Amino acid sequence: MGPSIINRVVDMGALTRLLSGYETDGFSFGKAARKRRIQLFCDLITKTFQEKGFVRILDIGGTVQYWRIVDEAFLEANKVQITLLNLPGSQAFEAQGRFSFMTGDATKDIWSELNADDFDLIHSNSVIEHVGDWAQMKRYAANIKDFPGGYFVQTPNFWFPVEPHCMTPIFHWLPKATRVWLVRHFSLGHWPKASSTDEAVETVESARLLNHAMFVALFDDASIRKEKITFLTKSFMAIRG
Template identity: 35%
Template sequence: MTLLNLTKPKPKDLDTGFTVVQGNALDMHMFADKQFDIVYSNSVIEHVGSYANQSRFAAEVRRVGKSYWVQTPSRFFPVEPHFMFPFFQFLPGHVQRQIALSWRYSHFKRFGVPRERILDELSTIRLLSIREVMSLFGSEGLYREMFLGLPKSYVAFKKG
């Protein structure tokens, strides 16, 4: 198993028996085409910024994996999953900023994340619609996780 992270691995990460690689999922040039039996990504694609970056992420996943499983929260679920605030993703940027820095129920506030990191996360989180997921991965392998009749998240998958 190979783990890819933006940050340099900590010594304890190297004791897992896994191969730990520092890199960026938008450019996995260090890996060959179809090098991995499966690429697993859970709630990462919405953190890479723009749709162009999400497209690069998806292209790299499809390139390096024989199979893949990519999960992302739904843009249209009423509660934004990072800030835990109803309809947060539809509010103007200046309102989002105020909520992000003060809403005590957000994951960031609950875990004492510094202000600068909260603002950085706010600037890079971009939730996806089902149409966007389909445009990035196709509609062949697509699972909708539903909650109370609403799409909570999407999984794009390919069986190798």
């Protein structure tokens, strides 16, 4: 069955939006899950506001769009200011309202460039699986653990049967060569069909999912929570605060 036939049978774009879309004017399972998940971080916000009277968040790899899942009245009541830290070369934007934008690589020594005292909390949602190999993940986690305040880090579970980026069942359990072939020949979830084998390999290597033991090893100073769908663990959250 070729890509065109698949697309006629199933509107893959509509399916991806339903499963994981951020659209504010429509329902998606992913958006609903993120709203439930963010409540754990909102507890840290409330606690910090009660202690300080304001909350300054460093969101590593974050976007303004993501924060639309949080009630604006809650952010306003807790005097929340959010700094979005993304890689150099990322699309920047003018500071607006509670948001500001900075560039930096969180797998390097970010505290030589940023002042940790300028922030109260760190937030990181579905980022660590994209930073590179295990050595880069350890540096990323070490930077977060070196921060003196509270933090919230989330990542998808390797053993959940649907790969969260290409929205394809058991994709991430397949041999790498098979995954590269699929990405080279099909548009899958958030991943468009690759135009070359080189691009397909880069796409496949752009996400390295973690299991529970690996996540615990990275964030051994935090409480690890599991996000469940029925009896399956969809993602892990490391919370320190």
